[in-house]
Amino acid sequence: MSVLDDLVTDLSRVPGLGRKSALRMAFYFLKADPVFLQRLGEGIAHLRERLKRCPRCGNYTERDLCEICTDASRDRRTLCVVEQVQDLLNLQRTGEYRGLYHVLHGVLAPLDGVGPTELGLEALVKRIPAEGIEEVILATNPTLEGDTTALYIRRLLGPQVKVTRLASGLPVGGDLEYADRLTIARSLQGRLAMES
């Protein structure tokens, strides 16, 4: 049954899906509603035509500019730099942030050929004066690559703008006993005064 084999092989290419899960999924499709299958299939086939990157911030959008860049109610003086669109969605979910975003779609990785040009850092730098940004929040991950990228961008932006970095420390609900050494060190470095 080459139609089935081909589908299972393609599904197995999706990260997180092994051959067994792919097979189980294909057999589910074989009994699923044809209208549902048609819609799902077209959703996958045409996803990349229908969703483009916002030319201003890199977020995904179906229009010319994304819904965050065109939202007049947002604070246009603050810009949050993230590695990927998933991070933007997670920040949005907190409801804590009301400013704009800039999605890098990656981190600096010289060994993989990803330098400042590949990340489009020039466009990021230009946004600051062009849009009158007053604070840039660097929200790359607290990993070696994320920290390196944040440091590089910090230097690139120079003194023209206030630059901050997301706090690193113990996760809420976390436990000192199980936290790793680096996280505890960061939480000490970033300790906050408690009002009496």
Added chain:
Amino acid sequence: MSVLDDLVTDLSRVPGLGRKSALRMAFYFLKADPVFLQRLGEGIAHLRERLKRCPRCGNYTERDLCEICTDASRDRRTLCVVEQVQDLLNLQRTGEYRGLYHVLHGVLAPLDGVGPTELGLEALVKRIPAEGIEEVILATNPTLEGDTTALYIRRLLGPQVKVTRLASGLPVGGDLEYADRLTIARSLQGRLAMES
């Protein structure tokens, strides 16, 4: 981004995929090769048109009859009855079985409205004399529903043909310590003589 939301909602409907896995998958698709996406999407959308049930045995096929029913090298006197096509594939993988199959696409479940008619048991009964079948192996699962279905089919077939049931017992590599009571009981009932 309703295109993305719609896709994630549809993917979440697939058993085994939660909303988080669906989101991760959608973001993978957003960076995947468009040719791959086109092929995968069409594979899903057209799966049910391209794969039909074999009118003789119920296996999936792209042709009029499935590749097992048309395979002249198979033993045409033995018929193995399974609940679903996945079971057929698993039996095929063992390389132990060279006969024909009959796929029920379910088990008897009167409470869910699945009776002998819904399972097409009449067609199964007719196959025995029509094809000169000499042995029917009942390979439904060793579950309450599978056992009930096997018992029902056994009575339906009557004395016209030899009927056998897959052996039930300890899994190979399994451990008596961790086996459940029913499995141990079955392995006792089905114990085999050892040659001296």
